[in-house]
Structures are given as structure tokens and as C-alpha cells.
Amino acid sequence: MSRVQLSINVAELDEAVEFYTRLFGLPPAKVRPGYANFAIEDPPLKLVLNSPGNGEPGTINHLGVEVTSTGEVAGHRERLRGQGLEPEDEPEARCCYALQDKTWVRDPDSLPWEFYTVLEHIESW
Numbered sequence: 001m002s003r004v005q006l007s008i009n010v011a012e013l014d015e016a017v018e019f020y021t022r023l024f025g026l027p028p029a030k031v032r033p034g035y036a037n038f039a040i041e042d043p044p045l046k047l048v049l050n051s052p053g054n055g056e057p058g059t060i061n062h063l064g065v066e067v068t069s070t071g072e073v074a075g076h077r078e079r080l081r082g083q084g085l086e087p088e089d090e091p092e093a094r095c096c097y098a099l100q101d102k103t104w105v106r107d108p109d110s111l112p113w114e115f116y117t118v119l120e121h122i123e124s125w
């Protein structure tokens with residue numbers, strides 16, 4: 001299953017986790033120092049919370065689409081190239097307490113978008 005990812009910068013991680021737990025009625029899928037994410041099934045959304053130091057609180061860090069395999073990431077990369085965009089690959093990226101394969105593009109306002117898959121979860125850095 002694919003789902004849209006929204007990664008936002010927050011001022012206070014614990015407060016944000018409490019708010020989004022109440023908003024979506026479920027606990028976060030992952031909480032680590034300075035980081036939390038919610039894997040929401042309905043609507044399909046991966047909500048990522050980034051602690052201070054990652055950007056101005058209340059702003060979008062980046063957007064993305066989580067897919068189920070490296071092959072899907074490659075398929076999106078080729079589709080993006082076919083549309084005249086210039087994706088940048090980031091294979092085996094260590095991000096968000098996980099090992100991921102990614103490809104990135106930027107929108108006209110330089111907002112980063114990624115297509116990615118999680119290869120392995122990592123407990124600490």
C-alpha cells in the first residue's frame with residue numbers, strides 16, 4: 001500500500017505526539033529522540049514529526065510517498081524522468097531511524113518530495 005507522507009517541524013515533540021495521538025485516535029508507530037511518526041491507515045498517511053533544529057516550527061519539512069519496494073521507487077524515478085523532472089537518488093539512506101531507498105524531486109517553490117521505501121528499521125544512530 002502506498003501512502004502520502006507529510007513531514008512537519010514541531011516546537012515541542014511530546015506535545016505534538018500527544019496532539020496527533022488524540023487527533024487520529026492511535027499512538028505513534030515510532031518514537032525516537034527528536035522524532036516520531038504515525039502510520040495512519042484511513043486516510044493512508046505517514047505523518048512525521050521533527051523536533052526543533054530541523055526547521056521553523058509549524059513548517060513543512062518535506063512531502064513524500066511511501067511505497068512498498070525498491071522496484072516501486074525505481075519505477076517512480078523513471079516516470080519522473082519521463083516527465084522531464086530530474087530525480088536525485090538516495091539509495092540506502094539512513095533517515096528517520098530506518099534504512100531507506102529514495103528518489104527526490106523539488107517542486108517549483110523548492111519544496112522537496114520523495115518517493116521511498118523502508119528497507120530496515122534502526123533503533124538508534
